[in-house]
Each structure stands twice: as C-alpha cells, then as structure tokens.
Amino acid sequence: MLVLSKRDIRALYSMKDCLKDVEEAFRAHQEGKTVTPVRIALSAGTGEAATLYMPSFVEPARSMGIKIVSVFPDNPKRGRPAIQGITLLTDAENGEHLALMDATYLTVLRTGAISGVAAKYLARDDARVCALLGAGAQAIGQIQAVMEVRNLAEIRLWNRTREKAEHLAKTIRETRPDWTGTVAVFDRPEQTVRGADIILCATRSTQPLFDGRQIPPGTHVSAIGAYLPHMREVDAALLNRSSKVVVDTREGAMHEAGDLLIPMEAGEWQAEKLYGELGEIVAGNKPGRERPEEITVFKSVGVAFLDTAVAKSVYEKARRLNRGTAIDL
Known part of the structure; x- marks a missing residue:
C-alpha cells in the first residue's frame, strides 16, 4: 500500500489536474459508470460536529474508494483543523488496497473544482x-x-x-x-x-x-x-x-x-x-x-465518485513520480 501525505499530494497534484479529473468524473457518472451510495453523516452528539463516510465505485478508474471526513467547526479554537480527512483507494479488479492518502487538501481541491466546472458551463x-x-x-x-x-x-x-x-x-x-x-x-x-x-x-x-x-x-x-x-x-x-x-x-x-x-x-x-x-x-x-x-x-x-476518481489520478501520478511511502500491513 502506498501512503501519501498532504505534502506528497501538494507536490504532484494541481488545481488544473483536479478540474480535468472532476469534469471527466461527472461525464462518467452521466454515462452510468459510477456507483455512489448516499453518504453517512454520523453526528458526534453535540453542535455541528460530524464525520462523513463516503464510498463509491468508478468504472473508468477501475477503482473503489471511501473517503472519511471529520468536520469539527470548533477545532480551530483548540488549535486543530476544522476539517480532517483520509481516503482509502481499492483496486476494483482484485480488491487490493492501493493507497491511503490525506484527503483534507484533496477535499479543498475537489470541492473547488466542482465550482470551477460549474462556472465553466454556467x-x-x-x-x-x-x-x-x-x-x-x-x-x-x-x-x-x-x-x-x-x-x-x-x-x-x-x-x-x-x-x-x-x-x-x-x-x-x-x-x-x-x-x-x-x-x-x-x-x-x-x-x-x-x-x-x-x-x-x-x-x-x-x-x-x-x-x-x-x-x-x-x-x-x-x-x-x-x-x-x-x-x-x-x-x-x-x-x-x-x-x-x-x-x-x-x-x-x-x-x-x-x-x-x-x-x-x-x-x-x-x-x-x-x-x-x-x-x-x-x-x-x-x-x-x-x-x-x-x-x-x-x-x-x-459526491464520493469525485473523490475516488481524484484519488486514483493522484495515486497513478505518485507512482510515476515515485512519491509517497510504501508499507506492508
């Protein structure tokens, strides 16, 4: 399994990359080539704090993935980020777990890219x-x-x-x-x-x-x-x-x-x-x-199919550029 930190991802993946991947993922979804259950928002019990579990399958990427994002609005008062996330990427052909990567930075890019693609067309x-x-x-x-x-x-x-x-x-x-x-x-x-x-x-x-x-x-x-x-x-x-x-x-x-x-x-x-x-x-x-x-x-x-598509693109680029840390679980 390849572990990719926020620093790794920043070094190899740009907003231009993300805009392209997000647009292609929307097209794949429209063609019926994604499966995305409605995400689970699990409340932490008080206030607006919650953890979101977002699985998906993207056929063109031949990948499954799940992104887990915690949104704790009061965290900055404690010196911690309000949003923290990870993504687990799985090979849809053999079930191998390919990568575990930081999703905090990727979520910022992906969410921005959604608005960017919308602005491009609207x-x-x-x-x-x-x-x-x-x-x-x-x-x-x-x-x-x-x-x-x-x-x-x-x-x-x-x-x-x-x-x-x-x-x-x-x-x-x-x-x-x-x-x-x-x-x-x-x-x-x-x-x-x-x-x-x-x-x-x-x-x-x-x-x-x-x-x-x-x-x-x-x-x-x-x-x-x-x-x-x-x-x-x-x-x-x-x-x-x-x-x-x-x-x-x-x-x-x-x-x-x-x-x-x-x-x-x-x-x-x-x-x-x-x-x-x-x-x-x-x-x-x-x-x-x-x-x-x-x-x-x-x-x-x-929507989680975007996260899986983006994660697969990041993984492939990391492999080409020899970035990240390989581990055996």
Whole structure:
C-alpha cells in the first residue's frame, strides 16, 4: 500500500489536474459508470460536529474508494483543523488496497473544482467580478478553481470574522503573484455580492446569506457550504428567479441540500423546477448557460465518485513520480 501525505499530494497534484479529473468524473457518472451510495453523516452528539463516510465505485478508474471526513467547526479554537480527512483507494479488479492518502487538501481541491466546472458551463464567458462568502477551509479552493476557468479582475471577500477574510486575501496574493486583479474585503454579504458576476457561498449558514431579489440578471451563484438538510445559504427568491438550478446529483441534493429542501417543505419552490445535474451539461445532454441575462444556480453537497476518481489520478501520478511511502500491513 502506498501512503501519501498532504505534502506528497501538494507536490504532484494541481488545481488544473483536479478540474480535468472532476469534469471527466461527472461525464462518467452521466454515462452510468459510477456507483455512489448516499453518504453517512454520523453526528458526534453535540453542535455541528460530524464525520462523513463516503464510498463509491468508478468504472473508468477501475477503482473503489471511501473517503472519511471529520468536520469539527470548533477545532480551530483548540488549535486543530476544522476539517480532517483520509481516503482509502481499492483496486476494483482484485480488491487490493492501493493507497491511503490525506484527503483534507484533496477535499479543498475537489470541492473547488466542482465550482470551477460549474462556472465553466454556467457563468458568463465575460465574468470578471467574483464574490466569495465564507473564508473557511474550502475558500481558497473555490477561488483557485474559478480563477482557472474565468479571467477575473476583482475578487470580493466576506466572512463573519473579518480577520479570516483578510488572511484569505493575503493567501490569494501569495498563491497567485502573477495575477494583476484586485482583492477587497467587505463587512456585509449584501455589499460583497453587489455587482458580482459570480457568487460563491462557502459557509455553514442556516439562513440565506443575501436577498435573492437583489441579484441582477447574468449572475452565476455556486452554493457549496451547506451540506446538511438544516443548512441554507440561498433563498427561495433566488431559486425562483433562476433560469437554471443545477445540482451535482439529484439523489444527494434531495437527501441533504437544505437550500432546496427547506423552500420545498415551505411550498416556496418545487423539485420539478430543478434543471438537472452538472454531469448532464458536461456530457452535452443539456445546454449550460444559453443567454447572457440568465441567472444560474449550482448547488453541491459533495459526491464520493469525485473523490475516488481524484484519488486514483493522484495515486497513478505518485507512482510515476515515485512519491509517497510504501508499507506492508
């Protein structure tokens, strides 16, 4: 078995790699070549802390995998990361456990890449202003992915704790010293999203972050932070004004996406209005953005076939570059 640390993965796998792998995995899913049970969210008993168990099979990768991610929001107060994860990769042809790898960094890349692929197909080609609400663990991946698919001129940041947003602004500058655009930190969500072409939501909010009635035509919104039925980042007004509401998978969204489930239960939005899955658009079965004035919404709660596809790609690259530590169990 090959053990791959976060340092190993950082050295060999980039956001560009991840965007390519995620897009191909969505296409494989649309072709019926993945099997992904609904993940198990096991509560730690108090607060929002939970551990997520996410198995899947990806036929083109000839692999099975399970990602285990612990989300403990109060951990930073204890000097520990809020998100910790590992992935076990298994050969689907002979059952050999190929690799055990850090999934914390990969989750940031994979989750960012989901929004990046969505923006590629749903945001306007001339989108230049991106607003990000939330400066937690997933934030940098969101920005990195969108910067790969759109030529951004301005990034706007908001977080409940302003210092975290300011730290993220510094990180963006450090990771992309070649980028000549501007980064600004705002005090309120409504200020941050005003005039934005792309809005990224990456929080654990249980209430809508902004008034969907104020979002102008042509905006693309990606909501990836709320991953449980009681969590919510966007309101029914935005859903009803959108030309296309797209999800990563229908099954996952209808099981866990509070952004959709809460307004459905209140009679404010209907599941029949769901446009489709991102994989349908990637595979060319449905069009993405068709008109500049469309408002588009992408909702993701995460899906394990992406993790398995990404893990297999990382494993193969590590083997080629002789990275990682081989162990016998």
